[in-house]
Each structure stands twice: as structure tokens, then as C-alpha cells.
Amino acid sequence: MGSSYFICVANTTNCLTLTSGKINESVTVATKANAEGQKWTAKNSLSTSGYNYNFITALNSDLALDAAASNSSLSPLVWTSEHSSGQSANINQEWKLVSTGKGDNTYYLCIAYNGTTYYLATTSTRNTLVRTSSQSSATAFGFINTDTSGSGTTDPDTPSNPDHGSFNVSWISNQSKVGDYKEDAHATFIPYASVEQMKADANYDKPWLTPTKADYLNLNGQWKFKYVAGSTTGPGSSDFYDKDYDDSSWGTIRVPLSWEMANYGKPVYTNVGYPFVSNPPSATQGYTQYGVTDNNSTGFYRRTFNLPESWTSKRVFLHFDGVYSAAVVWVNGKYVGYSQGANTDAEFDLTGFVSEGDNQLSVRVYRWCDGSYLEGQDMWHLSGIHRDVYLYATPKVAVRDHYITATLNDAATSGSLNVKLTMDNRDKTSATKKILVELLDAKGSSVKSTTVSYSGSATSTINAILSGLTNLTPWSAENPYLYTVVVSQQNESGVEEMVFSTKYGFRNITKSGNLIYINGKRVFFKGVNTQDTHPEYGRAIDTETMLKDVTMMKQANVNTIRTSHYPRQPKMYAMMDAFGLYCMDEADVECHYLGTNISSNSSWQTAMNDRTQRMVLRDRNHPSVIFWSLGNECGAGTNFSGTYNLCKSLDSRYVHYEGANSGASYSDLGSNMYPTVSAVQSASNGLNSKPYFICEYAHAMGQAVGNLQEYWDVIEKSNGIIGGCIWDWVDQAIYKPADLVNGTKMKKGFHNWASGYDYNSTSGINYGFQGNFLDNGIITPDRAWTAKLTEVKKVYSNVTFSKSGNTLTVTNKNSFVDLSGYTLTYQVLRDGYLQSEGTLTLPTITAGNSGTVSLPSFSTDDSHEWLLNVQLRTKNDNLWAEAGYAVAEEQFSLTSRKEVTAGSYTADGGSLSVSGNTVSGTTKDGKAFSMTFSNGKLSAWTYDGQSLIAADGPDFNTMRDIDNDRWSGSFITSSNTSVSSQLTKSGNVAKISVKGDSYYTIDYTIYPDATVDMKVTLQSSSSYRRVGLAMQFQGGFENVEYYARGPWSNYVDRKTGSYLGRYVTTVDDMIDENIHPQTFGDHQDLRELTLTNTDGKTALNIKTAGQVAFSLSHYNESDYCGTGDTMWSDGKHWYDLTKHSQIYAHFDYYQRGIGNGSCNGDSVLDKYKCPNGSYSYTLRFTPKSLK
Template sequence: MSKEILKNFLFVALMLMISIFSASAEKQNDWENQHVFAINKEEGHATYMPYPNREAIFKDEKRVKFPWATTKSEYFKSLNGKWAFSLVDEPSKRPLDFMKEGYDFSNWDTIPVPSNWEMHGYDQPIYCNVEYPHESNYPYIQRRKGYDGYGVNPVGSYHKVVTVPEGWNDKQIFLHFGGIYSAAYIWVNGEEVGYTQGANNDHEFDITPYVKPGKENRIDVQVFRWCDGSYLECQDMFRMSGIYRDVYMFATPKTFIRDYYITSKLNPEEGYKAGDVKIEGWINNRDKESATSTINVVIETLKGDTIVCFEPKTITVKAGGEEKVTLNGKVKNIDLWSAEHPNLYNTIFSLKNSEGIEEEAFLVKYGFRDIKIKDAQLILNGTPIILKGANRHDTHPVYGRAVNTASMVKDVLMMKRANMNTIRTAHYPNQSKMYDMFDYFGLLTVCEADVECHANQAISNDTTWEAAFVDRGLRMALRDRNHPSVIMWSLGNECGDGINFAAERAAIEAVDDRPIHYEGGWQYSDFTGNMYRTIEELCKTDTTSNPKAFFADGTYKPHFVCEYAHAMGNAIGNLKEYVDYFEENNRTIGGCIWDWADQSIYHPQLLKKGIRQLATGYDFPGPHQGNFCCNGIVTAEREETPKLKEVTKAYQPVAFSNFNPATQMVTLRNKFHDTDLKDLYMVWTLACDGKEIKRTTRSSKVNLPACAPGDSIKIEIPYGINMITNPDAEYTVKVNLFSKRKTPWGIEHPFATEQFIVREGSDKTEVFREYIVDKISYVDTDSTLLIMGHDMEVEFNKNTTFITSLKYHNGESHEEMFPTGEGPKFDSYRWIENDGWKEVDTLVTESFSYKRAKDKKSMLVTATVNSVNKCNYTIEYEIFANGHIIMDITYRPLTENLRRMGLSAVVAGNKHNVEYYARGPWENYVDRKTGAYLVNHKTTVEEMEESYMKPQTMGNREDLRYLSLTDDENHGIEINVKGQASFSALYFTDMELSKLKHVWELPEARRDNIILHIDYMQRGIGNASCGPQTIEKYRIPGTGEFKHRVSIDPHWPMPTL
């Protein structure tokens, strides 16, 4: 059976099913009937915007260049803007006559369209993760226990008066809604036009019989918050309602191009740069008489050069009928589309009437590329592709799910600059204009159907829902199948593996030949897939014997990790290891991080008052899932985060290895898909103890030689060995690779970055010994040991062994460094959402002893303490008269569950200026530090806070060498480290952070003093908020001895005698 026959068969069967079920359920509410989801609704079709002729197209210059821009076509009229609005809390209270002429709207409110009404203070958003906010009793909508703070099923009524252009008098006129949550009736001038469901699909109606061109026309819409379709819209997101995507009218001739489909078959023997191209067009005649039309199609470069002009086709279409035409052509010497080179062509359609007069024309972008599966790999233009991406929800802190164009562009640009090549439209089709952005900027797209019955997966196996599944998947494919960025379809998300997916797959296969993905049922998918697996589990899946992992010919399907590296809070540990596995294994083709942006929103009631305060499930009534909606790589406001820096590094397309400081040579491996390294140049910066001393000049930047994808080259980093002069300093060189060509996402974007240690520095913990001339004294009491030297005092509590006081003379008086009496002591407590073990320490003193050195210039103090069932540790202090304190620390862990192994102290709050030499300048952890670099950085304690929606342990910097905390007079303490260490300095304990729910609570929660952590090691952060624990190499071992040295010194000049 041909695809065209199969398509027609499926469509007829679908329509028959709808009519049969509708007839048998006449008394059932449309919004509580899974068989009714479209009444008088147009079939799905590709997006386009008609113009009267070709000349008019190219006058709309911005739209031609940026196809997501609002059109200036005279055949288009936007209905975005203010609408009259009224909301009731249940269907029985909805107005039944507001669509009638003369209805009084004077007491109605106004609301912007597109929008979610909850974001404007009507009813409230709900975040219940993957539960239903109504009873799970399909297809009915009933109040669920606990949700008394919400309407049973709120109904919003919309009204707008619009003047239809007089020039549309002889045209066919359509009303288009980009998205409605969740069901709606539409009236025009009091006449019922139709009914629609499928919140994230397009909704389009022929309103020609109802409108009056040249006059004012009433458009009325009644939207139900919930309907039976809501059972298929159970995605992990804030549930919101309303007309939330663009609304517009457009006009066509009576005979018009209703749909089109562009396909190409490229020849691999010619490098896929030549082949056949086919245009299929569906010519529809809504007139009362037959019509003869001629279709012309030409494909041009963006500069206007023709690459193929198809032979025009003339066809006669009977009244009320539709005919398909097929145009065939050949192309050669084309520039292929890929994520790295998103080359597009202008495809111009034109329709002339029987008199040769052009009546309709439109332009769409098309990219030539070949996508297929071969040898368990996804092949793009003849080469295997590794997918490095993220999942993305429609979310905006101000607009909710009604994201605007600027926000979409920002998301795409940020993704590209983070070296992402893939986006999964989780878990529904995005606005059509966003696919234009994916095409233009180059993002491989996993286009997902609006199908998720997470809370009741039995629905996927109930064939009474089959037509609804098919409708959603088919409309997605018909709309988006011309986009080169779409490399696969996804049947839905987390619905189980019911039989309805077989029908949905068949319907999509009938209209397009792209690969099809569905993680929940491998038998319906061209891929296998799992979510949130360990690397070891991925290895096992790669060699699984599960028969569903094979195609009919016995070959393996590729494995696609549609969700991994759950980014909730302080997260995305060991991303490098995942990406390394993607690149090195035989079958896993990559994955998409969950997810792109935190889904927190500004609280609508406060937003009305001009207050922008982020809210999560905690902030609305009824059952909720707290802040589990905040899983973003970036914040809700699209602020960059340390997580984004790590993603950028892990996804970078060039690997560095084998750096040789003596020869200044390094090996580069090209991991691009289709970019040669000769298209890049290198810049470098040389630093001494983290401070820049030399950088690339214009004449010294390095143009990279030719190196094809998959190959490696050696290059020199010409920083100059003669610059390495200080025998005690550490020298590093950092390189960045930039594109020579201008990219749509910005030429300033570095594709790859790496840092190398040219020479390690010497031990700085001994640096003050040369100034020591004074002798030290002490006073011993029953409970304390007071040690005194030149302008310093240190006091120990002999019972606890902790330093309770450290005073340095600042020139006028002794100043206390530990004002609360809490000097360095063992601290293993950490609170991040990835951690499952959050026990506090119980410290028991085992021994405390001291003696003065024979030369009386230092005091030796030894303390051994046991943190019960966690860690035994010993600190050997050597305290000098000038205030120099050396701590040699030995840790002996007693459990594998330690989250941190180190010391904490409470430092005077006025020491808020921070200077450090460690990895930075942003936060990093042992399993999330490849995207941070050794740097000497100055900041403040407050600036070391992170914007995690739910506050938690934060601010860590790994590979610490040096640290100072000083006041505004530059007085304070400095710390040097020999061996492994990290630090953080905040105005909170981790316990205090754990009790906060919102990032905006941080300012008021700040204490007066600083909590300083110096850790030998913290357990890696892992991915356990929804996924695997920290991998073993980043865990603190449960046995053994671990030593490092930490020195503390005053941070002002000390006199010498």
C-alpha cells in the first residue's frame, strides 16, 4: 500500500470513527468525550503565510530574512492584543449567550491574548508534576480531593471585535489559534464555527461563511481549563490555561495551496550535494465552481540565484474539491543543512488562475540534508551524528507558558553558545515560528507529540483513545515535516507502551519518512531509549538481547537517551563521563539533559502589584510537588549558571590532550560533525598564580591547519617559555578556539576552551617562616589553652579541641577573626537536592595535647576528634608568634556516605571581600569542574551565592591554592593550601539553607558572620534528584587516610624585629 493511499485510508477511518462515536454520545459533553476533539476544524498542514504575489513577498524584507518575524502581508491580520474576558469556576456557570449581538460586556475585564489567564490573577497555576489535578476518571473532569482552592473546571470567555479588510471580500478567510488550553468553542458574529482540543497543536477554522469583510466582526471563544484531552496533557509543568499562543486571520484565494511537502533524495556518491527534489502540493478549491490553476515553484539561494525552477503544473479542481500535484527537479552543488552549517534556501510557491494572474504566493525556507539510520547510528549527510542537547518546556517567569518571540530567540542563542546541537520539544510541539529558529540557527530537533498520560498510562492501551493519539501525532507531522531541523518524531512521553502508539506511528509514517522515537515502547520506535540511567546501565543496554531493540532485519536500533543529567538545583555531576560515553560507544547516539530552564514563575498576585517574586508549587494551594519544576540548566530568567558552563565545556566539539610544556605543543581532536578545524583560530592567555601576564595579540593568534572531523593534529601554543621566570609560582595557559566565519549565533562565541598547567607552584604554606623572630608564650587553664605571640592570640577549648578565638593586631587593637568562638572544626553536613544522606555530626574528643618547640618560636598542638560513625581526624597545629598557623590534617573516614570531609569556621562578617586562587570564577565541584578554570579572582561573600530556586549548599571552588577574607581596610586572614582542597564562604550554614524554600529569601536569611568551609573533599554532586547517585570515583572513600596542609596567616604587613 502506497503512503498516499495509506494516508487517505487512515484519514477516512479517523473521520468515520469520530462520526460514529459522536453519534453514540450525543448527550455527553464534548469536553468530556475522548471521541470528540475537533468539530469543523481544518486538517493539519504546513505553516505558511500567503501574499498576493512574489513581489509582495520580497517587500517584506524582515520576514524574508527572519521567517519568525511578524508578517506584513496584506492577507494577514493579527488578533493578538486586548480581549474582553470573563471567568467562572465551572461549566454550569458559563455564559451561554455572550456570543449574541447586543450582549453587554461593560462589566467584563480585559486580558491580553496570547496569555495564560492564571498569570493575570484569574484562578491559579497548579504544579503537581505528573499527577492529574482532577480525578483520574477519564473522560470526566471532577474535583480532586485537596484541590478545593481551585475551580472545578474554570471556563474563560473571550470577546473581540475586529474589522476584516474589505479587500478580503472575494477571499477564503481562516481563523488560526496557535495554542489553547485545553478546549474551546469558537463563534463568529454569533454563529458557532467549531470546537477544538489538543492544546499544543494548531487550531484552524474556515470562517468565510461567517465574516463580513470591510465591517466589524465579533469573535467569541469559550475556553475550558480541563477537558478529556487534559488526560493526554499530563506533563511535568505548571498547568495553565487560556488562548496562549498567537491568534490571527489570514486570507487566500478561493482556490489556494492548502498544503505542501518538500523532499529530496541526495546522492551519497556526490557527497550528498546533488540529487532529486520533489514538491507535493495540495490545491484546494472552496469556490462553487471548478477552477483551473497553475502552480509554479522555484528554489533560490538567499542571494536570489535559482538552483531549480520546476516545470509549472496546471490542474483543474472541482468545486469543493482538492487535487494533489507533484513537481520534480534536480539540484547540484548545493550547500547542505546541518547544525553546524544551517544553510537554507528560499522556496517560492506561486499560484496563478486560468487567466495567468498570480493570486497567491508564499516563501518558505528549506534545507537540503539526508537523515537515516544505519549500523545502529543516526546518520546525517553520510556521517554519524552525536546528539548533545537539552529538553525545553515553554516557560517564562512573566508570561507563564505563553512565551514570546524574544524569549524563544534567546533560548536558541544560549543553547547554540553552549555547544548544544539538539533540542527535544518536551513534551509537545512548539510554536511553528520556533522551528524556523531551529532551521536558521541550526538545532537538530526531536519533535514531540502532545501526548502524555503519565498519571494513567492505561489510556495508551484503551483503543477508545486511538483517534485522539493519531490526531495529535498526525497534526504535528503535517505541520512540521518541511523543517530540515526536525530529524525525528517523538510519539509522546511517559505513557506506557499501549497499542495506541501503533496507530499513531502508522499515521505519521504515512505522511513522512523520518525516524520515529518513543522511549516508553521500543516496539513502536526506531530507537531504544531509557531515562536517567547510569553509564554502566547504558553499557548493558548497548548489548541488550531484548528483541524490541532490533529492526526486522536483525540489526540494532540506535539508543537515544531522551532525558539524563537531571539539572534540579545544584546538579549535573559527571556530565563529562556521559558525553565521553556517547562519543566512544557503538550504539548510544547521545542525549538531552533535563531540562533547559527552571519553570518557576513570578507569583501572579504579586506581579499585578509590580513585584517580581519567583514562585513554585509551594506557593499555591492544594497538593503540589514543591520546586520539582526547577530543573533548569539556566534560571527562569535565563541567567547563566555554573551548570551551563559545565554543559558548554562537556559539549564542546574539540578535545585537547598531550600538552607538553617543554615544546608548547598540544594535540587537538576534531569532534565537529562537518566543520574542519581550518575554519577556527586559537587565542591564548598565560597566567602566573592565576593572574594574566601575557595574551594573544592580533599578530600572534594561531590559525588552525586543516583537520577533518574525527582527525587529530598537533599545534604549538606560542606563549614563550622565557616567560616562566618565577621558580615558586604556578604558570597556566588557557586557550580558546573561535570561528573565522560569522555564525548566526555570534562570532564572539568560543567553540572550545582548555587550560593547562605549564609549571606547578611551590608550597606556600611555609611562606611566613622567614619572618619569625619572636618567641611564643602560653597560658594553660583547666578548660582552655591560650597561646600568645607578636600581635596575635589563639585560644583552644581543651574539651572540644577547637580554636575558640583567633586575634590579630591590626595596628590599633586586637581583632577577633572568629567572633562566635567557632574556629575550624570537622563538618560533613551538606544539603543539596541530589543528596539522600543528611545527618549532622556528633563530635567526640579523643585526645588533646600540646608542647612548645625547643626554640620557643612555635607551639605544637595535636587534637584527635571522632565524628561518630562518620570520620576520625587529627589536626597537628604549629602556631608561630607572628600569627602563622600551620594545620596538618589527617582524615580517616568511617563510612562511604560522607558528603563532605573538611573543616568549617565562623569568620567575622566584615571580612566580606574574597580573593582566591582556585577553579572559578563560578561555582564548581569535583564532578562538575571541567568548565571552571584556575584563576585569581576577587569577589565578595554575597557574590558567591548562587540562584538556585530552592536554596542549598552552594558556592564551592575546587583546587584551592590561596584564599583571603578581608574587610574594606584590607585587614583579615589568608589561607594557603598544600594538597587537595576546596572552599566556600557564605552568610549561611548548610542547615540554614536547607530550611529556605525560595532564592529570594536569601537576603533576609543572611547571618552577620561568614561560614567558611575548607574541605579536603566533597562528594560529587551526581544526578540523584532524579537519576543516579554520584559515580564512585567522585565519592569520598570509606576507608584510608587522607592528608593535606592548611595555613592561616594575618592579611596585613607584619613588622620584623
């Protein structure tokens, strides 16, 4: 039956008492005398209506405490127990225990009857029980274990001899049941036996590393696993948790891992909707018609662990960082507890369940539960234990939580520190402890310390205050200086028995007007949204990948992470603290499809509160956390008033919720998604009279991140915009699990990545099955740098350069740090070739100020293009970059380019002749060449026996298709070419003019040394996606050297971070491997291009005049270009396309900007549309023999 209790009126020794122990006896209140009639049991169970309750019975008679609410003339009494098989037929006996929130294990006891909640209460004389409809001091009761001599209260859910009853499967469809015997949330800490052991562990300096010397057992690794599709039960479901259960026929699985990535079940991608038929709170039926063939599935996990002998006298906790979506836990065959909330911690007290030596841990995981209605994010919906699992041990009476706060001056350089310690004495044993709290600086030197004492038999809180702190080094993303708070607990004899440490940064967060200030300085939050996604592990992100993410963010000048749309693993926050990243910590709450049907439904308030509270209590010691966010895309639900107030009661940080965009009071920030640049401009003084944070913008799907600079031109000039987060950091494509099993991660030279349309029919687009709409990353799934990230790095840079004459002005846009940690380097280029380089003397430039640097005199001339490149480089190694890494760059023109002039070339010897439509010639060194025109097209072109082109051309071309082109812009598929004049010879050159009806003209001039000028005149329209020529070069010209903007692809509205230079590559390496095939590889401002065939015998050199961009590919754009609105549903992959031997080349006068049109932003700014009118450029082709 479990432990028995005295149920006492809070803060008194008066307890519920029976005199005769007979049915229908009114329960009175009397002084605790250890009488048998004062002992009660409280057993957790489930009612027929589906909610969790406690059934309270008298120990000596088994009569049940009955509210008697059906008869107003009766006082609460005892009645025949109507509890049977875990159910109750009498709602007057179904007592909910509601915590008073005072942290002392006191509760309100209430029942629900005819729509009214009645609370057990005492009269003013404190000797009679009554019912009341409201909470008060008279309705609070504490439970004292009858086996404990102390006077403190005990949590009835965690008796010292655990009997947790049994799990009820109906809980997975009960939104009020968020857990069973699950520990309260608390700040992350890892206990050690001594300071010496703690400091010797690598985890001490880098808290994201797995502890090796702590009272900690890592349970990650191989587990036995059984998957049952489409069922909430399965073989062994009622006894698989027995210690001796035979699991020899089961498979194994890596933990952590999304089980779909081990080829169990099928991944599901949905954006707006759910992967199951919506019928809250039930989440059991898959969307069969859209490819979700299974109903709710179950995974069974088993493993053993060896409990150290030294732990047998300690309290042992089992910790899960995250499980999708609900987990039931057994240890050694006994039920321990239940949890839901996929991205918040769950802990269980295993004390009493475990013993020295081998122990058996069993976990049943449900793919979906009612909590899945709050996990409707735009992502792969995957299942299983996806985050770390471990055990840790503490003394039986020990520090359970610590909350670190500081009272500081504006600059955060002086003040006091308060560490609020929660002492856990759940067994109510008399104990005396001393707790030393010490503050260490970054070098490990002691700053200040204090010792506080605990003595008693109840759970309580103690404040350890370190006052008079001076000369503090503040924490910011620019200078993430971390102190260490060491907490050392000693027993009655003064012997150290538990130690832990927390990295802490001193910083202030304030608001003035509609701006946010850190340590008294305005800060711009230059951010990205993130998802937990890994191409091999699904939602399980390993430490190495997290480090790669934060490293690349810092290298790209990102300073803010929004944890869209759920909290991250604790180790990620430790990285943000140490590397220097501001964080908007977001609760795991999104019900996009149902919106206010859930977020304004009070029955979901408990679940929303639980997720919010667990996030705040766990993460509030992290200096990187600047904002709390209540969730995402749930509509303007009234429940958010509750979670907002809850946040504010737990911590003082500002709170964000994008759904409060109408100005609702439950957000301290104004926020919206995907505004156009003009909409951002209109809110430059704030949104809804609040600081404006653009929670999602610059939707980075495919070939994207256009006009990013224009957003930040507005933001940095504003008086009310604090920044924003790009959607999003990383493409969410995954490898197909079957291919991972087979080891086929590559196919035809491309990553074998899968997107939403590989699993789910896009006919369900209105339910959120939206193809590749999850592939919005500015980096690739395997964390490779991209052209998009290059642009982000440039626009987000905190240092800019300008030049006037020989004076370089360096502007430090940082909020805190000067530039003494950097060096300034330069290079001088002539026609793209390096001529000289050096280091410039950088003056002291403090945050927010500019300084000037005198440039050396550069020797230039007007016959070449001279360029100056400057970079600001790190002086020393740091966590995220080696010394010499360029954080900021700029390029300046010293002289104008020297352009070729069509028809003005003078050949160096050779001869040519014209016969019909063919011109033939011989160069000075005896190389034969010819060009033949047919029906207005260049149909053949040879040089020294080598064919240069593979098909008719060049031809007018406006074809382009990228994700952002959806429903925007147009292209023409035919140009109806005709000849406007015959091939003629004039002196020692040949000429022909080819005109395409209404669209273009090419004037060819052919010289006797095989050089060919093409003067191209184009008719452009603002509706076109591109305006230029397309042609095909013969296969084999694979080696590429170009003088243009590079090395990453760039477009007219995404080129600020791409600089003119000489770059060497191959045709294949010019592909931007976006998940869905689309137009790629453009390079602006082409000056010169040389293609060399692989045998090294022939090269084709191309020089330009005018405005020209180019791209090269072995893939025919017509194979993947469509109307734009079907791109996310046609299901194409790069490996589906035919790789042709010929090289498809584009020479564009203009290509419209790539914009942000895939999700509501600017499809393209007007200034980046193709211009209207007639425009021209020149291409000069010169073939050469190299052998």
C-alpha cells in the same frame, strides 16, 4: 438548515435518490438530474451517547436517511425524522462521516448498531443501497453542493453559507470529539499578495518574526476577559458571544498568557498524576485535598478586529497556535467551531462569518477537558490562550498545503526536489491557476524553477518537481544552510494573487546498523529536553525568550532539542532550522498516571491520531526535525501501533517512543530514561537491536549534572548509542501571580520564585504533587547561565585538545565542518596571573580529524605554578555569538604548583608570647594580634583590633544537602572536640594540637608576624557527603579573590569546564540560586583565597597545601540541610532563610560527587565517593592591614 447536497457514489454521477418522497421508501441510486428528490442536508450534531454524527434528511420532505439496521430484510430507507433539539432517539439515523483519506472530500457513511459498524454501500450495479460491515470503493460517497455547478465534491462540514449549528458542552468529556469545523492540519505558511511585499518583510529572512506586510492580522494583545472559577458555565455563557454583548464590566488579559499568571485561578504542578480527580473522560473535579480547590473553570475572551476591504473577496482563516485545554469560537454571534489539543494548531474558516470593518471574536476556554488526560506531563498545569492568535486570507481557490521532499545522494549534494501542492477548492467553483515554484539559494539567487497548472472545480494535489539539482549545500546543525522555496500563485490572467515561502534544507537521514547518519555521516545527538515555561507568562513563551533559549543552546554546544512533551510553536522550528539544532518532535500525548488504561483503549485512538497527525503535517517541511516522537510515559499501549503507522504514512522520518523500551515495533529507536552509566555501557551496541537514544538522563535538579563526562565517554566509544537529552533545559519555577501584580519579583535579594509546594500539598505525592520536582533545569527560569550549563558546554564540545611537550593536538569531532571558521588563542598564567597571550596558527582540520600546532617556548620556573589556557574562538559574528566567542577551551599545567609546608614558614620579624590558652603578639610593623583557645576550640582571633572569626571553630564537618542526596550518603552533626596538648611556645612560634574524637586533628603553628598554619588531618568514610572543616569568619569580609577553579561553582564530578584562575567576586555573589535552598558554591583545587573587609582596612589571606575545596556564605547550612528525602516537600525558599552577618566557610578535603540521584541515575559514581582513611591538608592564614 444549511446547504443542500447531492450525495454521489464516489467517482460517479450517481446519487442518492427518492422517487415519491414518502416514509419507508427505500433509497435508490440514480444519475444526477438535479431532481428535488436528490437533494439532502447534512447537519452536524451530537448523539445521546455522546459521539459526533451527521443527521441526513431529504430536502423536499424532511425525512431522515435511516440505515434500518434493526431489520435485516430492509434496505436503507427514509423514515420520520427523530431528531429533536440537537439529539436523536434513533441510532439508525446517526451517520458518522469518516474521511476516505484521499483528500477529495469523499466519505464513508456509517452507523453503529449493537456493537457493529455498518457502512452505506451500493451493489455492483450501483443502483441499490445496502449495508456492509467493511469499507470498500462501494462505500465511498461525495457531497456536491446543489448551489455549485461543478461536478466535484464538497466537504459537508463547510458549506458556502455556513450554518454550524451549536456547541454542546458534553464534547469536553468525549474523547472521540477532538474538534468541530476545525480545518485539517497543514504546513505553516504566511500568504502575501506579491513576491515584492514578501521579500520586504523581515519575516522573510527570519520566519519567527511577526509578519508586517502579509495578508495577516495579528490578534495578540489585550482582550476582554471574564474568569469563572469551578464551573463550565458562567455569566453570559449563553450569549456572551453576541456582537453587542456588554462586556464593559469585564477585565482585560494579555494574549498569549496562561490566565493563572494574571492571578485568575491557581497554578497546579503535578508530575505523574492529573490536577483533577481521574475519571476519564470526565475532567471536572479538582483535588481539593491537595490544594486544587477549584473544579473545572472557564475563561471567556472577547475582542474586535477590523477586516480589510481587500479581504472581502478572499477566504479568511482564524488560527490558534495553542489553547489549554479546549476552545469554542464564535464570530459576530455565530458559532464557528470547537477545538481541543492544547499544543497543536487549530484553524477555522471564517468566510461567510466576517464582513468588512469591525467584527467580534469570542472564545470560551475550558481549563480541562477529556484531552487533558493526554496532557499529563510533568509541568505546571495552566490554562488559556497561551500561543499566538492571528487571521490570514487566501484566494477562494488556493494552495492550502505544501509538502517538500527531496531525493538526494548520500551526501545531499545533488538530486531533485518535489513540492506537493494541495489546491483547496472547497466551494467547487471552476478555476484555472498557475503556480510558480522557485528554489533560491541562501543569497537569494535562483537555482531552478518550474510552473504547474491547476484547472478544475475540485480539491486536488499537484507535484512541482525540480530535478537535476547539483552542487547543493547540505543542511546540518553544524552548517544550517537554508534555501528558500517560493510558491507564487497566479490567476487566470497571469496576475500574482498569493505568494508564500518556506525555508528548506537539503539533508538525508539514514540508518546503518544501530547508528543514525545525517548526509552520510554519523552524528551524535547532544541534546536537552525542553518545556514551554516562562516565570512571568506561564506556558506562553515570547519570541525573545525562544531566541534566548536557542542562542544559549548553541553557545553551550547543544545540538539537539526534544520537544518534551508536545510540539512547540511554529516559530521555534524556524529558529532550529536557522540556528542549527536537530529536533525530536514529540506529540502532545502523555497519560503517565493512567498509562495503558488510556493508551491501549481504542476509544482514545482518534484523539491520539489527531495530535500525532497535526504535528507531522505541520512540521514535516522543517529540516531540523530528524525524528518524530509519539509521546511520553504512556506505557506500552497498543494505540501507538496506530500512531506509528500514521506517522509512517505521512512522512519517512524515523519514529521514537520511549514506552516501546521492551522492543515493540512502534519505535525505530531503542530508548529509556535515567540509566546509570554502567547501564548505558551495557547497551553500547544498541538497545533492543535498535539505535539507542537516551531520551532523558542527567536529571538536573538543583545542584546537579555530575558525571556527565562519564556518560559521553561511553557514548562516543559505542557502536550503537546515538546520544541523549538531559532533563531538562530550564527550571520551571514561576513568579507568584499575586507578586507579579504587586511588582514584587524580588524578596530579600532573591527571585520570588514559586515551586509546586507553594500551591499544592505534597501529601499528594503519590498523585504527582511532588513539590519542587519540576525544577530540573540546567539554566534558571529567567534564562541565566549556570555552573551546570558550563559543564554541559565542555562535555558537549566538538573540539578537544591534548598536549605533548610543545605540540598541541586539536581534534575536530564535528561530523561536517572544518575549523576554518575559528581562531586558536592562548594565555599563559603564573600562579593564576596573566603573563602572556596570543594567537596560534591553526592548520586545516577537517571533520573527524586532528591537527597539530607548535606552541611557542614559554619561560617558566619551578617556584611558581604555570598554566596554559587555549580556546577555539569564532572568527565572525553569527546568529548565536559574536566574533571571538570560545566554543572550546582547555587548560594544561606547565609546572606543578608550589605548596606551603606546615611548620616551615619563616616570619619576617615580630614577637609573640603564650599565657594560658592565649597567644599574643606584635608584628614587625606594630600590629597586635591574639588567639584564644577554649575547650579545644579557637574561640577568639583578632588582628589590629579586628576580630577575624565570629564563633568557635574551625570544626569537623560532613554536612551537605542537595536534591541529588535524597536517601544517599550521611553526615555527622557533632565532633566532640577535645584538647590533646596545651598551647606552648617553642622558639619564636606557638603550637597547639586540637583533636576531635575519632574524626580529625588540627595542628596549629602561630608565627610572630600573625601568620597561622593549620595542618588538618581528617578521618574519612565513603558514606560521608563531605569531609572537611567548617568555620565562621567575622562579617564584613565581603570582597573575595580566589585562586581555584571557577568562576562557576564546581564539584569533583562537575569541574571539567571550570579552570584554575584568579577570580574576584563577593560572598553574596557566590550563591547558586537553585530554586530550593541547598549546598552551593564549592570551588575545587584551592591555592589561595583572600577576604577583604568592606572598609578596605583588613585582609585575610589563605594559602593551601594538599587537596582543598572551599565555599563561602552568609547562610547557615544547618538551616536547610535535612535528611535529604524531605527536600522536595519542606517548601523552603532562599528568602525564608536568615542571612547572618558572619561568613560561613568550608574548607573540604573532599565532597562526594553530586551525581544524578534525584531521579534514578547514579547517586554518585564510586570513584567520586569520599575516600576511606586518613587524609590531610594545610591552610596558612595571614592577616594584613591595608591602611
